[in-house]
Amino acid sequence: MTVFYLVLLIAAALANYAFALAILKELSAAGKNTSFFDLRWFIFKNLKTYREISRTRYGRIGHPYYGYLATFAVLMLSAILLLDSLTV
Numbered sequence: 001m002t003v004f005y006l007v008l009l010i011a012a013a014l015a016n017y018a019f020a021l022a023i024l025k026e027l028s029a030a031g032k033n034t035s036f037f038d039l040r041w042f043i044f045k046n047l048k049t050y051r052e053i054s055r056t057r058y059g060r061i062g063h064p065y066y067g068y069l070a071t072f073a074v075l076m077l078s079a080i081l082l083l084d085s086l087t088v
Contacts (some may be wrong), residue, residue, distance in 0.1 A: 001085050002085045006082055008074070008078040009075065009079055009082055012075040013075055015071045016072055019064045019071060020068060022062075023050045023062075023068060024046070026050060026054065026062065026064070027049065030057070032049060034046065043068070047065065047069075050065060
């Protein structure tokens with residue numbers, strides 16, 4: 001099971017990274033100044049701005065917003081399960 005949790009962790013991390021890139025790309029297109037440092041450390045502070053921008057632009061909240069939150073939850077859950085499987 002440890003290998004499964006490790007693969008799940010890596011897949012969730014890659015998907016989370018892709019959604020973060022999509023969010024920052026949309027923020028840059030809207031004129032919001034973002035740096036590369038924002039990518040991993042301050043993406044949560046930009047989620048509210050992205051939600052507002054996508055709601056005004058498209059009339060609904062964009063898919064990367066929900067994708068980022070879902071993959072972050074899977075990432076945290078798989079990390080906890082991986083650590084738990086290592087202690088057995």
